[in-house]
Amino acid sequence: MSLLAIDHLTVHHPGGTRAVDDVSLTLDAGRALVLLGASGSGKTTLARTVLGLPGRGTTVRGSIRLGGTELLGLPERALTRVRGRRIGYVPQDPSATLDPLRRIGTQLAEVLRTHRLADTRQAARAVALPLLTAAGLPDPERAAHAYPHELSGGLRQRAAIALAIAADPELLIADEPTTALDTLVRARILDLFTTLRTRCNLALLLVTHDLSAAARIGDTVAVLEEGRLTAVGPAQELLRPDKGSGRTAGGEIRGSGNGESELLAVGAHREVRAASGREQNPKPTARTGSEPAAAPSPPFPGPLVASEGEVSK
Template sequence: MSLLAIEGLTVHHPDGVRAVDDVTLRIDAGRALVLLGESGSGKTTLARAVLGLPGGGATVRGSVRLAGTELLGLPERALTRIRGRRIGHVPQDPSATLDPLRRIGTQLAQVRRVHRLAATRREARAAALPLLAAAGLPDPERAARAYPHELSGGLRQRAALALALAGDPELLIADEPTTALDTLARARVLDLLTTLRAQRGLALLLVTHDLSAAARIDDTVAVLDGGRLTATGPARELLVTESPDRGSGNGESELLGAGAHRKVRAASGRGTEPEAHARTDSEPSAATAPPFPGPLISPEGDFLR
């Protein structure tokens, strides 16, 4: 049985836009699915529907099962217990989950306490350093004492990853987690996601518009266009890297079968990202989407301070 099974998922927004149109996907434990598409293709709406956050007034049909548990239709209280515990979320902007007024270590310890993964405050604090180390922070002790603004963009993104891992989730959803990072930091975060998936048996749903990111993850790719699934299969079959013997020799990757005219630099991460064009008939922009509540929401729905 797949860890995450999405069947016939359809999401209508109140303005009549069908942001996700009859999509069926599966992810096994320890495997990755890269949800690839241009801005406005529906990929973020799909990921947020899995989290139970499709947007205000949206109508959702179909089925989303996590290890056999149907998520669609669950009351908000039940979904709150699943977010951060069984499903971890890494946003594009770390400020969506990191509290700017609290130290990183305190936030990690609080997640452990909220989800009853630590019996005492001391035990919860002790778990912070291994989590930060697992997320690739080079100096976990310093990071644990720091406030988010005291870390660089790459380190903040890794701290957000540590926060997503704090609940020992089965599924990790990473929504454009490398967009704001430089080339080296982007490659490190993607490699870290691959390592964590292998070490922890996590299922990874990576949302991105970057073909080089999909190639670097090197697992299953699903392509969305206008809310519809247009291609799915192994990255090595859908993406091909040009070599000096095949053409220009500039190390570019192409998406075969769907959007073959779009090119980006190869999996090494060198170069620029493809230009994204918003669709006028698809999902709303991230600016209008409701914020992800993050793992620091208590089961009662109040922010913990």
């Protein structure tokens, strides 16, 4: 049984916009699923619906099961327990989850105590430092004492990731978590997700409009267009440029819609061009001050960006 099973999910926003249209996907423990699509394609609505936060006045149909538990229709109190405890959330802007007025360590301790994973301040502190280390903060003691504004953008996002994984969730949902970061830091944060997923058997649902981020995360990619699932498949297949043509298979693969890595049919090509030198996928680098070194790059053919009007914003 898959950890996450989304079945025939349809979400209407007030006013009638069908943001998610009959989407079925699955995600297993320890695996990654990248939701890739242009602005307005429904990625955030889908991810937030899994979190139980589709938005006021939305109509949701279908099914979302986490480890066999149906999430749709759960009372708010039960959903609150699921969020944080079973599903961790990393937003684009870490200030959405970090309180600017409290130290990082205090915020981590609160999450641990809320979910009854630590009874005392001392116990919470004992867990907080390894969590900050796991999130790649090079000086966890300092980070624990810091207020969010005292950390660089990359380290702040790592602190938000530490908060998201504090309760040892089974699923991590990250919505454009690297969009605000520069290219090098972006690669390192993406590699951190891969490290967490493989070391902690954490399933990752990553929302992005960025093909290079999708390629770096790898595993399975699901392409959304106007709320519909138009392709599902392994990143290596879906994002690989055809030899010499500069196109990917992403536009020509029709997914089965059930999240399995099966490539069923061939249609029109989606044009993709290689990035310029400045956008090159960064190679692993030595530690440079505040940011720890990146993990080795995944075996993808190189940097990719969508052509104008396609999957990039």
